[in-house]
Amino acid sequence: xxxxxTWEEGEGAPAGAGEEDRIGALPDGILHQVLSFVPAExxxxxxVLAKRWRHLWKSAPGLCIGCFRNYKPVSVAALRRxxxxxxxxxxxxxxxxxxxxxxxxxxxxxxxxVNLWFRHAVACKVREFTLHVERNDYVDPWRLLxxxxxxxxxxxxxxxxCVQCHDNFLDFASCPTLEHLEFEYCFFALATKISxxxxxxxxIIDCPVSDDFRLRIYAPNLISLYLDEFWGMAPIxxxxxxxxxxxxxxxxxxxxxxxxxxxxxxxxxxxYCDSGNxxxxxSVLLEGLSKARKLALISEPQMMLLKExxxxxxxxxxxxxxxxxxxxxxxxxxxxFIFRRDLRWCPTFTMLKTLLLNDYWCVPDDLSPLxxxxxxxxxxxxxxxxxxxxxxxxxxxMKGTFSSRKRSSAISEHLKIVEIKCxxxxxxxxxxxxxxxxxxxxRSEMSVDKLLNART
Numbered sequence: 001x002x003x004x005x006t007w008e009e010g011e012g013a014p015a016g017a018g019e020e021d022r023i024g025a026l027p028d029g030i031l032h033q034v035l036s037f038v039p040a041e042x043x044x045x046x047x048v049l050a051k052r053w054r055h056l057w058k059s060a061p062g063l064c065i066g067c068f069r070n071y072k073p074v075s076v077a078a079l080r081r082x083x084x085x086x087x088x089x090x091x092x093x094x095x096x097x098x099x100x101x102x103x104x105x106x107x108x109x110x111x112x113x114v115n116l117w118f119r120h121a122v123a124c125k126v127r128e129f130t131l132h133v134e135r136n137d138y139v140d141p142w143r144l145l146x147x148x149x150x151x152x153x154x155x156x157x158x159x160x161x162c163v164q165c166h167d168n169f170l171d172f173a174s175c176p177t178l179e180h181l182e183f184e185y186c187f188f189a190l191a192t193k194i195s196x197x198x199x200x201x202x203x204i205i206d207c208p209v210s211d212d213f214r215l216r217i218y219a220p221n222l223i224s225l226y227l228d229e230f231w232g233m234a235p236i237x238x239x240x241x242x243x244x245x246x247x248x249x250x251x252x253x254x255x256x257x258x259x260x261x262x263x264x265x266x267x268x269x270x271x272y273c274d275s276g277n278x279x280x281x282x283s284v285l286l287e288g289l290s291k292a293r294k295l296a297l298i299s300e301p302q303m304m305l306l307k308e309x310x311x312x313x314x315x316x317x318x319x320x321x322x323x324x325x326x327x328x329x330x331x332x333x334x335x336x337f338i339f340r341r342d343l344r345w346c347p348t349f350t351m352l353k354t355l356l357l358n359d360y361w362c363v364p365d366d367l368s369p370l371x372x373x374x375x376x377x378x379x380x381x382x383x384x385x386x387x388x389x390x391x392x393x394x395x396x397x398m399k400g401t402f403s404s405r406k407r408s409s410a411i412s413e414h415l416k417i418v419e420i421k422c423x424x425x426x427x428x429x430x431x432x433x434x435x436x437x438x439x440x441x442x443r444s445e446m447s448v449d450k451l452l453n454a455r456t
Contacts, residue, residue, distance in 0.1 A: 035056060040082075060093075061097070066101035066103075077104075102132070118146075128155075129158055131161065142187035145163050147169055150169060151174040155175050162184075180199065181196065181201070182202075183207055187207070187208050188208065192213065193217075194215065197219075200223045200242075201226075202222055205229065206231075207231065208232055217236065222243055225245070225247070233256055236285075236288070237285055237289060240288050250299050283347060285339070290348065292351065295355050297357055349377045352380055353414075355377060374411045379414050398421075400418045
């Protein structure tokens with residue numbers, strides 16, 4: 001191939017007469033590191049700089065393929081002409097990092113080719129691997145990874161985007177050094193379990209799962225967990241005794257449903273009301289989170305379509321907050337079912353010191369979810385309530401402390417700080433404040449009277 005001839009035979013011109021080649025004077029190890037941060041397509045071209053550079057790219061410990069900034073990702077067909085000879089010339093040179101960004105899959109065999117590149121990187125003892133398949137508008141945009149067990153004694157970090165994963169691949173028992181696992185917009189609808197005894201951080205964002213059964217997550221040594229927007233039934237979190245921090249956000253794309261919560265006159269056969277005798281008396285999410293020290297539990301409706309409609313109306317800006325609250329009342333039946341279900345078997349959060357909750361836990365006229373969490377958090381030190389405000393900026397932020405002399409026995413004696421973040425101090429927020437007053441809260445910045453005046 002002409003490209004191969006250029007790589008092998010390109011001599012390039014030496015540095016100009018009288019000019020000092022300072023970069024070329026650096027040790028090979030440093031030059032290898034420099035080449036690792038350069039897109040592979042450009043790193044290969046350094047073979048023409050001088051004789052010394054001729055083969056350096058072949059043993060660089062890092063590869064960034066298809067990673068040009070501000071460029072549309074390259075199709076598999078186009079990458080084949082570069083990546084196949086690239087790996088051929090590198091042979092089995094060890095890899096620390098490999099990033100692969102891919103655009104269109106337009107030909108038969110493209111998925112097999114990408115799987116081959118992935119397995120080749122693993123065979124080269126890669127430590128950190130990223131596969132980013134560009135998201136598109138296809139009916140089925142996810143690309144299938146080989147449903148074979150991944151075997152590596154060296155892989156420590158794996159990051160996948162827009163791929164389809166099945167059970168054998170998601171069993172990481174043969175990757176004993178894997179510690180960081182990230183999935184974004186990946187397809188798990190046919191998978192039943194993600195399993196690893198070695199991972200310490202797990203991030204799953206915007207991923208479809210089954211509507212018919214729950215995905216189980218087994219990670220007993222997990223320290224950090226980030227779950228955001230599953231499509232389907234909420235996953236079952238198995239015991240995580242080492243968990244330090246967790247963020248869990250559910251929306252109305254969860255497939256969990258209870259007819260009785262929508263209409264008390266209806267019969268239901270869900271896990272919540274047990275009328276179908278299928279409730280198993282166990283937690284789905286909360287039990288697995290019970291050892292966390294820092295926890296954020298967010299449950300909210302998806303408002304994307306509504307926001308898009310409002311954005312097109314110049315006079316509807318002030319309606320956004322009231323409409324969000326209106327939708328929140330219906331969301332109680334749809335979105336928040338899974339947390340409400342888990343509260344029936346609420347565990348004790350024996351290590352929890354920092355807790356963030358949103359307005360679901362403080363529904364007007366039903367503050368029992370908030371009360372339940374406070375009663376089951378005996379060492380809680382800081383509570384943050386984010387009420388009808390998505391952030392990160394909030395119009396109102398209040399801080400307070402609890403009285404040590406008149407503290408209710410129902411809450412942690414260690415609770416020192418309470419933060420409330422909201423967009424407006426209205427009737428709903430005021431009801432939450434009144435509820436907190438029953439626990440003898442002392443506002444260090446605003447009194448109840450001032451808050452009442454602020455509403456007007």
